[in-house]
Amino acid sequence: MTKAAPGARGAASVQVWDLPLRLWHWALAILVLIAWLTPNTYDRLHRIAGYAVIGLLAFRLIWGFAGTRHARFGRLGVRLRAAPRYIWNLRRGIAGCYIGLNPAGTAMLVTLLLLLAVSAITGAMAVTVTFFGVWWVEDTHAYASDAVIILVGLHVLGVIVVGLLQRQNLVRAMFTGRKRLRNR
Structure with a gap:
């Protein structure tokens, strides 16, 4: 289950993040960035990114119950x-x-998933005949989207701070799926 991490004498690494979860994470990051950069300029691309986010949220909900150990929601509470x-x-x-x-990462995950759901769903609602131009739908979408971007910034900052404190490259771990175990 563990193997020596490159360049770490006596340290071992363990598989934590499975490939579907890592692909989901980076796809979500790219789609959120696209959605953030495209409203009112590239509306079609903005909507496609939003609908894709809804699909990714549905996948994550399923993977939270059916995925591998560290992808599941079992220890959430x-x-x-x-x-x-x-x-x-x-x-x-x-x-x-x-x-x-x-x-802290768990709290960020839950908060971001909920805010992304609110943002994506109200965005989808805003382009329907029933909810087009409805102030609370547009305002909710805007506020939730702004909150997502703020939290993404906090997430990145948190990854950097915790990575430095733990002497781990947590960004690399989200690419490779492996984390180094510390010797005690």
Whole structure:
């Protein structure tokens, strides 16, 4: 199950993120960026990206129950309850060691999935005859979309900070699927 990580004497790595989850993550990142850059300029591309996000959210919901160990939602409640203390400890430079998502990452996952769902669904609603021009649909879409972009920035910052504290390249782990285990 573990093997030596390149360049790490005595360290081992473990497969954490499966290929479907990694492809989902990077596809979602690209589609969110496309959707953020294209409203009112390239409306067709914006809508296609939004509909694709809905498809990816549906996949993630299914994969959260049917996927591999670290893709499943099984420990969601435990990690969400641990998130406030984890974030508090980050202020003191204590990041802990987690194979899958840490509690802050879990809270970010849940929040981003919910906000992406709100953004994508209200965006789809806004182009229907029934909801076109309805102020609360447009406002909800705009606010949820802005919140997603802010949280994406916080997510990237969090990955960098925790990666530095843990002396891990977490971005590489999301490409390779492997995380280095620390010797204790």
